[in-house]
Amino acid sequence: MADKIATREAYGAALAEFGEKYDRLVVLDADLAAATKTGTFKKKFPNRFFDCGIAEGNMMVVAAGMAASGLIPFASSFAMFAAGRAFEQVRNAIGYPHLNVKIGATHAGISVGEDGATHQCLEDFATMRSIPGMVVMQPADAVEARAMVEAAIKYEGPCYMRFGRYAVPVLFDKDNYSFAIGKGIVMADGADVTIAATGLMVEQALAARELLAGEGILARVVNIHTIKPLDSELILKCAAETGAIVTAEEHNFIGGLGSAVCECVSGARPVPVLRVGVEDSFGRSGKVPPLMEYYGLTAAHIAEKAKEAVKLKK
């Protein structure tokens, strides 16, 4: 529990680990192997690693061609360039033909830190989620990241995985953890409100639950590692049982997990949904903890929203 590991580290390590077991796995990067941590794979399997240079659009479609030829390519860059710069390539050459490409996008969200707004991608859930057939995922810790990578390898079809730059606590026990695409995980139970969080916001959600408990509010915390396909069964169950939901994500509060949850409950089980995320603004440079405060991506803010949500319950 004491260790802190960035999910990008776990991503690179998982590629290197699973490279042994899955021989169709190959890795592409766009001059960021040192940062995305695909370099870990490159070191072990130099002949299975292909640097594409600073040309993300080309890389995505090269990966499509490789998938069409029977390989399982992982294509990596920063989320900003994988889901932003190369959106149309991903949509038309990977999504439309439903090719077996795995996009490993790192440096997602505000927790990029010092590099600032141009590198803090807050829109990738929105763009990737809108592509038919695209699986969109984000792990909460290193254990989940590793399991997610193997699940993506075994799954036939396009996947977008979002990893972080910033070291975060390990929440899960590797030996007792099992991952299924599209299945949310109840981290802690509660009957008054549900906090549905993804990525490093799961840790904040758990801390918010403690704060709320002090005030007599019992919050359920669910980890939504798969944004699409969303675990609508679990979300609707939470809506029915707790009557209110707060979402938490390191993404624009437009178009990401919060939107997905609203879309899910609005037609089937309308309950108040309050969204914690970056409130429709760009990021900025800074150290990560003060940035998270600045954008309200904190346990305290989640707890505030949870109290509001409880008040809105009928």
Added chain:
Amino acid sequence: MTDTRKKELLRIAYEIRKEAVTAVYSAASGHPGGSLSIAEILAYLYFEEMNVDPADPKKADRDRFVLSKGHAAPGLYAALALRGFFPVEELKGLRQIDSVLQGHPDMKHIPGIDMSTGSLGLGISAACGMALSAKYQKQDWRVWSIVGDGESEEGQVWEAAMFAAHYKLDNLAIFVDWNGLQIDGPVAEVMNPTPLDEKFRAFGWNVISIDAHDLDAIEAAVTLAKETKGKPTAIIAKSVKGKGVSYMENEVSWHGSAPKSEQYEIAMSDLDAALAKLG
């Protein structure tokens, strides 16, 4: 190739033209100009060069073809139908809601299509990925692609050009259909990408310039491409957009419009006359 074989392939090229124009006419929509300019290249690749099997369109060791200028789908669909991948009759369903023949190539549903294309600049990258995969898996199938001259204005074409040379993809060859026209006018006036031969050479490619309608030249270029080791080949193929239909030739307006019934009759009689001349 023998004169008889050449004549056969030319006949096929003109049959492709007839079917492509007929399909666009039936759809009342589509791109005739850029389909007509590549008919000999398609005829040569699908009827002479490529290892493909209409009975097993996805067989693992087949040669791949990527129509990077995906809007020329009517030409490609005609070649595939004539080669036996699906009934020629189906071409009349082009662009209709109950047909698999999408406006642009769709690898998921159309037999014989190796890559979905239509967004310019992407196909050449997919072709690179395929060629790299063949090398990586130590397989000896090849990848062929056709890129538009207007398409070469896309930055991604040059990302791919750099990539192909860097990875020494000598199992990849592209034809650049140099018909001199795009949508807004002559390529030279809209955004001049020339000299394409020098650019590809500077990017590390083997470059061959040919007449796109000369089957001997196509054969010689294909042979040279296959013999060239260590670099990809770009065949700059000077063509006539709208080739074979008198009023469409070199006419920018026939890039993406369908003939009306009288125009269709003229097109068929132009193409039939060319076929008759072949004997």
